Structures are given as C-alpha cells and as structure tokens.
Amino acid sequence: MSKHILLIEDFPVIQHLYADHLQRNGFEVDVAPDGKQALELVQTKTYDFILVDLLLPNVNGIEFLEQFTNRPPTTKVIVLSDFNEPHTVEKAHNLGIAAYLIKAENTPSELLEKLNAMEAPAA
Amino acid sequence: MDLSKFSITGEAERANTLWLQNERLIRLRWMYFSTLIFIAAAANYIAHYSVLGHRYLVIGAIGLALNGLLYLSNKAFGRRRRVLSVLMVLQLVLDLGVATAATYLQHGEQARTTALYCLPIVSAALIFEPAIVYATAISSGLGYVAAIIGYMSTHYLPFSLSQFLVPLVFYPTFFLIFAQLVVYLMRVTTEKTRDQAYEAFLALLAHQLKHPASTVNAIIDYMEHTPFKTVEEQKTYITMLKAENHNLLLQLNNLLTTAGDLPPASKASTIDLPKFLQQITYQVAEDQLRVEDVKLHLHDLSFTIMGDSERLRTVLANVLNNAFQYSKAGSPVSISLRVTTDHAIITIDDKGSGMSRNAKHRMFQKYSIHQSTEGAVQGLGLGLFVSKKIVTAYGGSLHIVTDKAGTKVIIMLKRGNHEQAHTTD
Numbered sequence: 001m002s003k004h005i006l007l008i009e010d011f012p013v014i015q016h017l018y019a020d021h022l023q024r025n026g027f028e029v030d031v032a033p034d035g036k037q038a039l040e041l042v043q044t045k046t047y048d049f050i051l052v053d054l055l056l057p058n059v060n061g062i063e064f065l066e067q068f069t070n071r072p073p074t075t076k077v078i079v080l081s082d083f084n085e086p087h088t089v090e091k092a093h094n095l096g097i098a099a100y101l102i103k104a105e106n107t108p109s110e111l112l113e114k115l116n117a118m119e120a121p122a123a
Numbered sequence: 124m125d126l127s128k129f130s131i132t133g134e135a136e137r138a139n140t141l142w143l144q145n146e147r148l149i150r151l152r153w154m155y156f157s158t159l160i161f162i163a164a165a166a167n168y169i170a171h172y173s174v175l176g177h178r179y180l181v182i183g184a185i186g187l188a189l190n191g192l193l194y195l196s197n198k199a200f201g202r203r204r205r206v207l208s209v210l211m212v213l214q215l216v217l218d219l220g221v222a223t224a225a226t227y228l229q230h231g232e233q234a235r236t237t238a239l240y241c242l243p244i245v246s247a248a249l250i251f252e253p254a255i256v257y258a259t260a261i262s263s264g265l266g267y268v269a270a271i272i273g274y275m276s277t278h279y280l281p282f283s284l285s286q287f288l289v290p291l292v293f294y295p296t297f298f299l300i301f302a303q304l305v306v307y308l309m310r311v312t313t314e315k316t317r318d319q320a321y322e323a324f325l326a327l328l329a330h331q332l333k334h335p336a337s338t339v340n341a342i343i344d345y346m347e348h349t350p351f352k353t354v355e356e357q358k359t360y361i362t363m364l365k366a367e368n369h370n371l372l373l374q375l376n377n378l379l380t381t382a383g384d385l386p387p388a389s390k391a392s393t394i395d396l397p398k399f400l401q402q403i404t405y406q407v408a409e410d411q412l413r414v415e416d417v418k419l420h421l422h423d424l425s426f427t428i429m430g431d432s433e434r435l436r437t438v439l440a441n442v443l444n445n446a447f448q449y450s451k452a453g454s455p456v457s458i459s460l461r462v463t464t465d466h467a468i469i470t471i472d473d474k475g476s477g478m479s480r481n482a483k484h485r486m487f488q489k490y491s492i493h494q495s496t497e498g499a500v501q502g503l504g505l506g507l508f509v510s511k512k513i514v515t516a517y518g519g520s521l522h523i524v525t526d527k528a529g530t531k532v533i534i535m536l537k538r539g540n541h542e543q544a545h546t547t548d
Contacts, residue, residue, distance in 0.1 A: 012412055012452075013338055013363050017345045024349075055330065082333045085326035104337035107344030 003048040003115075005029045008038040008064065009080075010056050014103070018051070018080075021108035027115075035059030039067055046072050049115060054081040054088065062088070065095035076118060080106065138204040144249045145197045145210055149190060152214070155242065156186045156221075163225075175228060182224050189217050211249070215259055218243035219266050226270035237294055240267065244302050253306040260302035264295025324490060331503050335371040339364060366410030373444070376437050377505040380512065381489060394432050396467055396536075397421045397460055403439040404458050411447040413456065420459035428467060428536065434513045435536075438521075441506035442471050442532045449530065450475030466519070466535045474529040483525060487511050510534075 005022055009015045010033050019029045030045070032038035036058040042050070050068075054061035061079060071077065076098040089100050098118070106114065160183030167176035193210055200206040222239035240263035247259040268291055274280075342363050351357045401419060408414045446456045450473040457472040478486060485491040490504045507523075514521045518537040523530060 011334075011338070013366075014341065017341045021345055021348065082337050083326065083330045085322075085329075088326075102337075104333055104340055107341050109344050109348050 002026050002028045004045065005115075006032060006038060006041060006045075006047045006050045008032045008035060008050065008052040008056065008061070010034060010053065014053075018108050018111065022112060022115075025112050033057075035061060035064035035067075038064055042068055042071075047075050049118075050075060050077045051080045051111075052077065054079060054083045054092070062091060062095070065092060065097065071096070080111070138207060141204060141207045141211070142197065145193075145207055145214070148211075148214055148246055148249065149194050149197060152190045152218075153187070156183050156190065159239070160186065160221075160225075178228055179225075182221060182228070186217065186221050193217070211246075212255075215243045215247055215255075215262075218246060219259070219262055222263065223266035223270045226267060227274050230274060237267065240294075240298060241301060244298065244305055247302075248305050248309045253309070256302045256306050256309070257299070260298040261295075263298045267294050267298075328503060331374060332371070335367040335374075338367045342367070362409060369406070369410055369440070373437065373440050374502060374505075377441070377503065377509045380437065380509045381505050391429050392432055393427045394430055394435065395425075395427050397424050397426070399432065399435065400439065400458065400460055400469060403436055404443060407440055407443040407447065408456075411444070413447050413452060416447075416450075416452070416454060416456050418455045418457040420457065422459070422461060424460055424462060426462065426467070428538065430517065430536075434517075438510040438513050438534065439469070441510045442534065444502070445506055446471050446473040446475075446530070446532070449473060462538070465538055467538055469534040469536070470531060471534075472529065472531045477525040477527050477530055486523060 003026075005027050007015065007019055007022075007029055009018070009031065015031050015033070019031050022029050030041060030047075032041055034056045035052075038050075038052070039059065052061045052064055056064070059067065061081065065077065068077070077096070079092050079097050079100045080103055081101075082103050084100075084102050092100055099114075101111065101114070160179050164176040164179035164183065167173070167179060193214060196210055197207070200210070219240070222237075222243070225239055226237065243259050244256060244263060247256040271287060271291065342360055346357070346360050401421065404417055404419055405414060408417045443456075443458075450456060454474040456474075457470075459470045459472075461468050461470075482491070486507050489508045491508070507521075511521045514534060514536070520535045522533045522535075524533070525531070
C-alpha cells in the first residue's frame with residue numbers, strides 16, 4: 001500500500017523535484033505551497049509523512065507546527081529546510097517533529113532512502 | 124522579517140532613525156502635556172485654587188505651542204541630521220523648563236511634580252549618548268535647586284539650610300542614580316538588539332545563499348536518478364540549473380553593491396535597450412517559470428544608450444524578480460518601454476497584492492524583505508535598495524506606485540549624449 005506524503009514547500013522547482021521523485025518511487029504526494037493550505041489539507045486527509053519547509057508565505061513552517069495540534073499518532077512530521085539556525089531547530093524539535101533535515105544534505109534520492117528507512121505505520 | 128535594525132551604518136539611515144525618534148517623542152509630549160498639565164489645572168480649579176490652575180494652563184499652552192513648533196520643524200527639516208540633533212536637544216530644554224516651572228508652582232521643595240524630571244532624562248537616552256543623559260540629569264538637579272531658590276526669593280521666605288538640605292541633596296542625587304540606570308539599560312538594550320539583529324541577518328544570509336546551492340544539488344540528484352525520454356525534457360532541468368546560478372549571482376552582486384560606495388563604471392558600452400530589456404525579461408521569466416505571463420510592449424522602438432550593461436542587468440533582474448515573486452503565477456506582468464527627450468522610461472507592472480503601508484515605508488531600505496502572500500521570496504531584501512542606488516548614480520530615478528491592485532515600478536534612465544534613437548514604426 002502506497003504511503004501518503006504532504007509536501008509543504010513554496011518554491012516550485014523544489015516542489016517538482018521532490019514530489020516527482022517520491023511519486024515515481026511509489027509514494028502518493030500532495031503539495032501545499034504554504035502552511036495555511038497545508039492546515040486545510042491535514043483536516044481532510046491523514047498522511048504518513050508531512051515534509052514541511054520553514055520559510056513559507058502566509059503561515060510559516062513553525063506556525064504550521066504550532067497550529068497542527070490534532071496530529072494523528074501515525075503521522076510523522078519532518079522539517080525539510082535550508083534553515084539550520086540552532087534556536088529554530090530547537091523550537092521545531094519542541095513542537096514534536098520526527099526529524100529535522102537540511103535540504104542541502106537531503107537530495108530527493110537521499111530523502112527517499114531516509115523515508116524508506118523510517119518505519120511508517122500503514123495509513 | 125525586519126532586519127533594518129541591523130543596518131545603522133549609513134548617514135541616511137541614522138538621520139531616518141533620529142527623525143522617527145523625534146517624531147515619537149513629540150507625539151508622546153502631546154499626550155504628556157495634555158494629560159498631566161491640564162488634569163493638574165482641572166484638579167486645582169475643582170479644589171478652588173483657580174490662580175494655580177490658571178498658571179498650569181498657561182504652562183500647558185506654552186508647552187503645547189512650543190511642541191507644535193518642534194513638530195513643524197521636524198517635518199520641515201526632516202532627514203537633516205544636524206538639525207534633528209538640535210531639535211532633540213531643544214526638546215530636552217523644553218521638558219526641563221516645564222518640570223522646573225511646575226516645581227516652582229508647587230512651592231519648591233513640597234513639589235509633587237519632581238517625577239517630571241524623569242522624562243527628559245529618559246528622552247536623552249534616545250540620542251544614544253550617555254554623556255547627554257548625565258548632562259540632562261545634572262541640569263535636572265540644577266533646575267530643581269533653581270525652582271526652590273526661585274520660589275523662596277520671589278516669596279521673600281526665609282531660607283533655612285536644615286529645612287532644604289534633604290531635598291537639595293536627595294533629588295539631584297536621585298536624578299544622577301536614575302541617569303546611571305537609564306544608561307545601563309540603554310547599553311543592554313542596544314547591544315541585545317544589535318546582537319539579535321546581527322544573528323537574524325546572518326541566519327537569513329546563510330539560508331538565502333544556501334538555497335540556490337541546495338536546489339542545484341537536488342536538480343543534479345534528480346537528473347541522475349531520472350530516465351529522461353527526450354532531450355527537451357533534459358533541457359528543462361538545465362534551465363533550472365541556470366536559473367539557480369542567476370539567482371546566486373544576483374544575490375552576491377546585490378551584497379557587493381550594497382557594501383560601500385558605488386565605484387565608477389568600469390566598462391561603459393553601447394546597449395541596445397529594447398533588445399536588452401527583452402532578453403533580461405525572458406531570462407528572469409524563464410527562471411521564475413512565468414514566460415507565459417510576460418506582456419512586453421516595446422512599441423517597435425529601436426535605440427541604444429551608453430552604460431554599464433552589468434549594472435543595468437542587476438537593476439532589471441531585481442525589479443523583474445520582485446514583479447514575478449510578488450504576483451500569482453498566471454497573472455500578467457507588463458513591461459513597457461518609451462522614450463522622451465531626456466529619458467528612456469521602463470515600466471514594470473504586476474498584478475500582485477501590492478505592499479503594506481509598513482513595507483511601503485521601508486521599501487528602499489537595506490534588508491527590507493516584504494513577505495509575499497503569493498509564494499516563495501528569495502533574496503536578502505537588497506534588490507530595491509541596490510536598484511535605486513545604481514539608477515540614481517547614473518542620473519536616473521526609480522519610482523514605485525503600489526496598492527492592493529499591484530505594483531508599478533518606473534525606471535527613468537537618463538539619455539546620454541552618445542545614444543542614437545529612432546523609432547521604426
């Protein structure tokens with residue numbers, strides 16, 4: 001059964017690269033360009049993984065983590081960002097993320113390996 | 124994301140900061156005079172001390188009139204740093220004068236208005252000079268002593284040192300201790316603010332420069348793992364790589380142009396402006412995946428100008444990047460060119476959501492990033508600052524008209540003697 005991923009990313013090139021690579025490798029991917037639209041999506045669908053960037057328009061990544069309080073226990077939220085300022089990383093960890101990944105060190109194929117390695121329960 | 128605090132380096136920024144502080148202080152004084160003096164006057168009328176109430180009203184009216192003059196002067200001489208500093212010192216004199224007059228009216232040593240001296244001491248901290256804070260504290264002490272001696276002499280009251288020793292020693296000492304506290308807080312706040320802003324700026328700088336690099340990484344990785352069916356498909360990703368490279372170069376260019384004065388143009392060349400504008404427009408549109416949204420109106424113009432093509436490229440790329448980033452994909456971005464006797468005028472018009480009042484106020488300041496509601500915003504908030512700096516250095520001008528219906532940027536380039544212009548229509 002394919003895993004469901006929500007990719008919250010505002011930059012179209014990154015959206016395309018990650019979403020397409022994950023889709024070609026058996027994931028079902030939804031894309032939200034900002035935290036606001038992501039908050040609407042998570043109310044209607046349960047995801048196995050949520051990949052969230054931090055620097056986003058309207059509702060940013062940290063605000064999304066703060067507002068997404070009714071997280072299903074099966075959903076793993078992962079930050080995928082270029083931002084690695086220590087206070088921000090700590091803040092994100094305090095908001096209950098499963099991992100904090102830096103984009104430069106997690107290309108689409110590397111991310112795919114990490115997601116496969118994480119034991120995601122069936123949706 | 125406001126990083127303007129980090130940049131307190133330029134003369135213009137310093138003057139602007141001082142001007143804003145003056146304005147805030149003047150606004151605060153409207154409230155302070157209106158409430159303290161007039162409520163004191165009203166209370167005295169109610170208590171039937173009508174003469175005292177009358178005097179308070181006179182002080183309040185004079186204070187408000189002088190504050191009005193300061194307000195008008197601040198508006199008229201805005202942005203001139205020396206005048207602004209004089210205005211700030213005049214405000215201190217006014218506040219000290221009011222505190223002394225009120226102390227005198229309150230019968231000197233019995234005064235319940237001594238706290239009024241705290242206002243000029245705190246205001247002095249806004250000038251950023253601890254020496255001025257101490258000078259104001261000493262002046263407050265002297266003003267207080269003068270009010271007591273003045274009251275005793277004008278009322279022919281006997282002066283007994285034992286009676287006045289405590290207030291004469293206590294209040295001036297209190298003002299100095301208070302000044303010391305203000306200076307301490309001032310240093311802590313300034314350093315903390317500077318540190319926080321500096322760290323925020325470095326984090327953003329690292330992020331914005333890392334972003335193109337990590338995107339390039341992702342594109343290369345994607346290309347390695349994707350079996351392309353056609354060469355055209357492959358070309359799309361090469362275009363993406365180029366776009367990231369352009370973005371990185373533009374940001375580095377902006378940073379270099381921001382640091383220090385603009386050096387004289389190294390290589391003036393003949394630029395075919397309509398062709399050049401068309402080339403940059405499509406390059407930026409392609410980078411932003413918005414080629415279909417371009418509405419280019421060149422009116423069949425054909426002419427050349429003399430200039431530094433690299434700098435003109437920086438200006439156009441910055442303004443066009445903004446137009447695409449702050450408008451929705453699918454909405455048109457119009458670019459038009461026309462010529463007058465003295466200028467070549469480029470207008471770039473987007474249908475985005477425009478700028479907020481706050482963003483409008485800061486749009487030409489360094490590190491001023493206006494968060495878009497439309498999508499990803501790249502850069503360090505230097506684009507408009509750099510563009511205006513370059514265009515102005517060449518004798519041209521850059522204007523922005525923005526409202527909820529979108530933003531229009533008008534770049535007026537001065538037509539040099541060496542240009543050749545003709546229309547072909």
